[in-house]
Amino acid sequence: MLKLENVDAKYDSFKALDNVSMTVGQGELVVLLGANGAGKTTLFNTISGLLKPSAGSITLNGEDVTGRRPSALVQAGVVQCPEGRKLFPEMSVMKNLVLGAYVHRRDKAGIKKTLDHVLEMFPILEEKKNQAAGSLSGGQQQMVAIGRALMGRPKLLMLDEPSLGLAPLVVKQMFETIQTINRAGTTVLLAEQNAFAALKIATRAYVIENGRLVMEGDRDAMLGNEAVRKAYIGA
Amino acid sequence: AEVNIGFTGPLSGGAALYGENTLEGLRMAAEEINAAGGVKVGGESYEINIVSLDDKYSPSQAAVNGKRLVQQYKTPAVFTPHSGGTFALQAFNQRDGFIVMSYTSIPSVTEKGNKLTVKIPPSFTDYIEPFSKMAMETSGKKVAVANATHDYAKYWTKAFVPKWEAMGGEVVADNPMDYNKSADFYTGVSKVLAAKPDVLFIGGASEPTGLVVRQARELGFKGSFILMDQAKIDEVAKVAGGLQAVEGSVGVTPLGSSEIEGARKFVEKYQQNHKNVATSETAYNYFAMHMLAQAMQEAGSVDDPAKIRAAMPAALKKIPAEYNPYDVNGISENGALETDVQLAQVIDGKVVLRRLSDVLSQ
């Protein structure tokens, strides 16, 4: 479904991605592991078009999408739930969610359905739906961000550290939700610090270090790998 | 050879038009002089080269410009069309050795004992008595002051109010307005009209003055106007909606209506190269440039300001009438040019001219 070939990305002169090649197959749930500053967010932003790669190519379903605008990619079904949430802080929770379905804006009934689905997943949002998103607690905002991404009915959903700042109970639910979404046919690309929980639901995983992909493997191989356990899962 | 003549005035910002107009007068004169072979001094003829610098109406910029003109361009004289610039230049003109050619009608410019200052236009104070007299005769004794708020207008009001009262008139409202910045004059005009005046004393730049006239008429004012000399009757009328809108008003003579030979010649020349109407600031500066050139010839020097200044009375006598749109006929000891001013009044939709001396002697 998604294929990156020899992608480089730069901030000024600093190379944040170095010759990254990866594939994400239809229906897979691929986890991206890496320390802070390894380049996960950069990779995500490159895929979703917020950053232009300085070299290499990105193909989506066989079509070259390198350097496309983010809006075009969302249209094509690539939706990112970004690190740092990037909500519309002064809009109500509801408006935030509805805007998530911007590319489907003509499909009123569809929006309603996804909305119900999202509110069911995060009941607290139902309660707060008329409150300004910026006045929610950190964790609640994270829920809005995930919800907003889901509203875009993604084919490829990219989640950048979705469990950041969430309570354990919610984290657990969230991983379940991700799994559900994935089972229902959405391809998922997930960056997580919570490596264990992420790997448990993953199909495959990549490890990124200093902007380079250094390891790749399926779930069991990764869970069994001593180096991975040590670096990302903890004792 | 060449002689540089300096100019510092507003060429950008709100007063740019005014600055451009004054500068244009200098340029016209310089062209004529150069076409006629330049200034002849000691067997050599000098082309006049106008060096103009923008000061945005700021005195301090004028001072910087003045320094630059004198130091870098060795100008024996610097023209400036505002009192602030004049004062700033006067702080050092005697020491640095240049004549300040000031286009401002504030008398104090030449009353401070500066020996190298020439005040080009007549003092506005000359107008007050005849204006008042004419307006009282036509409309009545109740005046409302609604002129502008800038420095020059303030000087006017200060001199005008006591005079009007001394002549038996009454000031029923005093409500100056910012002509350059106001978005709308309705409030101000309706306020003064509420005092039921016979005469409105107004004036700032001509066009906003025209707006004030127009709005006063819209609000039902039937009396006449005294136009402060910065505003020109013809231009005011254009904005106000024709001469009938300013019926009864008194003001300075618009160049186009003047019968003086120099004025007619000047307007002709001006219209060859310009689309708009010639203004008095252009004409006065045009004259002043000619006079300066003449004075240089008389003095036999293009770089000794004291000599040039001293030669001015003589130069005035020699200057051809065609260069003298206002019949300037003398210069006071302290540097003010003198003329018997013509005044204008709109009667039955026509501009009628009268000599100042005539009005006062009646």
Add this chain to the structure above:
Amino acid sequence: MDLFLQQVLNGLTLGSIYGLVALGLTLVYGILHVPNFAHGALYMVGAYVAYFTMVDLGLNYWLAMIAAGAVVAILSVLCERLVFHPLRHAPPIHDKIAAIGILLFLEAVVQMYWGADFRRMPTPYTEILHFGGLTIPAQRLLIIAGAFGLMGALHLYLKKTMTGATIIAMAQNREGAFLVGIDANRVAMMTFAIAGMLAAVGATLFAPINLVYPAMGHLLIMKAFVIIILGGMGSIPGAIVGGLIIGFAEALGGFYISNEYKDVIAFALLVVILSVKPTGLFTKGVR
């Protein structure tokens, strides 16, 4: 009483124009998070384009208004593309300076082509209506009606349409807007176009009772800033109400207190209001 009503009318006229200009400013502020000091220059250019269309091309008033709106909208979009877009990551003070650069440039260009003269724009609506002792020139009625019509339309556009919502979304988080598939650049351009158009239409409405000259936007833009701060930056109702407050303060204050101090009154009002309510009248309490 008549005199009072006359002042109310004056306040309404002024307030309409102020509101219209402030509206564009507050919209652009929403997107840029930067006070666009060049907005007053756009207003001025609008007046000149209308003047040119009417006087030099001899077209009618409404065509002139459309032409002014279109040209200034394009100009405004150009400013966004060439100046503010590249500056989108810079701190606000940079935009302020850049905007001043634009302002100087536009004024100089206009002066080069049209000179610094005051010009007077004609209007087809020269009738003067009288109600009792009240004098109402038709153009003033047009100003009030036009301004409120536009404000209403804009409000509906922003509140009721999805495109409107995207503008607001953009204002609050540019990247967030990207990520839900909004073409943020297009929205930014659209906002600038609307703001420019509002300024130009405002100028075309107002110019016939005023004069057209290169510095005509100076004080207006200052007032517009007072208004958007008064109303709360980025707030649409704030801009409208703020415009009216300042309009009335000037008209009534100018009449009943002192015409010379009427600008002082407007600015002092702001100082007082902000001392009491430091974030303006219409900002919501958001962390």
Add this chain to the structure above:
Amino acid sequence: MDRLMNFLVSPVLKWALLVLAVVFPLISSNEYHIYVMATAFIWAIAVYGMNIITGYCGQLNLAHGGFFAIGAYVVAILTVDHEWAFWPAFIAAGLAGAIFGFLVGVVSLRLKEHYFAIFTLCVGFIIYLLLEKWEALTHGSLGIINIAPPEGFGFVDFTETVPFYYLVLAFLVLSVWLVSRLSRSLLGRTFLAIRISDDLAQSLGINLMRNKVLAFVLSTVYAASAGALYAGVVRFIGPAEADVVHTFDMITYLLVGGIGTLMGPLLGTLAITWLTQMLQSLEEYRMIIFGPMLVILVIFFPRGIVGGFLTWRGRRLANKASQQDQGGESQASVQTPSTPSADKQEAGNNA
């Protein structure tokens, strides 16, 4: 290369600049250049003041020009209407700057960000209007003429350009010296903490109001003193001196030089002043060049002359340091320090 760079930041440069400034009148044949330089120095003093409140403390004060005018008017009114000598009037101007600064600061510093900026813009405008309207005190729009020049001593006559130049230079050096001392001191660091975040500063036990007001008062004293010197050289002032345009000019100087840097205010002021003088020959068309130039500068040199240089150098040094660090377990990579204030678009998002 490195040696050159080190020279450029070392104190040697400052001494070199000072020597250059001292000999300038001797090598310049043209008094006009000296005069321009002297007025530029005056403005630079005011810009240093602005740098304290805006550059170090992070509060954009748009009333700065107003305080400059207050200083000028105090000197004008005292010397002309009350026949004071210049120097006592100069001191009074500084005091007036402090007193008004304190009053305005106490009211306005409760506001934040744009609200503070526009509030002060209005304060500046009110100052302007009052200077213009309050005729009994300020002579209104007529302005004040014949302001006393600074009294000299012995053979030194400050109405002459060259002595005046040295006088202003002395004040400038004093101002820069004080700012440099301030910026490196605990007090300067306190201001910086406030600039990062009010909340952070408060949590570190810093009394916001007291420090902000102090920075504000310092800046207004600078402005008023500069204004006083200005009155002493131009010797005629009108309300136009309080025009907001001057405030914008000062911001431009600050930005071009490098906001929050030590030499930025001076270099920026000199650069723009001379640029304007050079463009004078274009007359009314010069804004067609100057306007876009300003835009380009801001886009491509966002941190100004000094700031840009420091960043570039900082990055080089850091690069070197990390090369030396190689092998250490630190995996953080080097990057450009990002712009001081948070990305605007995200500003609203820092919930």
Add this chain to the structure above:
Amino acid sequence: MLKISNLTKRFGGLAAVNNVSVEFPANQVNAIIGPNGAGKSTFFNLVAGAMPPSEGKIEYQGMDITGMAPDRIARLGVARTFQTTMLFDQSTVLDNLIVGHRLRTQSRLWDVIINSKRLRDEEKKCRSRAAEVLDFVGLSHIGHRYIADISQEERKRVAFALAMATDPELVLLDEPAGGINPEETENLADLIRKMVKHGITVCLIEHKMDMIMSLADKIMVLDHGEKIAEGTPEQIKNDPVVIEAYLGSEQDVEA
């Protein structure tokens, strides 16, 4: 150390903190946990004085500090870190820290002008304090780096150091381990232990349960602004109310 009685904070109709009474003893780690939006950060804001409470009383070392200005509270020895780390990106790490000790100094403008001995002494003091706390958090080697260039975890540590530089007796840490990986989290926990060993009382908000459980001496659980439990980690882990509201089932805690 810290005694809270009936503390309430309302935002409009919402009681973000609702009638909470609790006591945090000195010289140990006191943790606050609870679901998102439970009012934890708000609770900290109230203690630190960043916002005034609607009702209730806060006593610190027996002194009533309710409604006191945050800077005064800081001077009394309460330091905090923020949920989103705030530092001055354009300065070096060391420069960031020096100002941390400012509140323990007296120098005024006058000292700056005359470069008084007091100022010089105090600057030396601040500098050495900065070096000390930097050493304390184990970052001496990056003192010369620009903040913008250091990693997330290092930033967290610098934020700790900054709080430490104020010579606090009580530090409030809001999600110090947010966004950093398990190994680094462990290091951070060690650092917190070290702080306690140095006589500092810690109050901590965290979602990482393994960290909390191994670190805390006392835990308070908030939900919807109300205190639903308090006790030792052992008690909390097995409190059915807490499991229901926050932790989920036993196995999840380990995940």
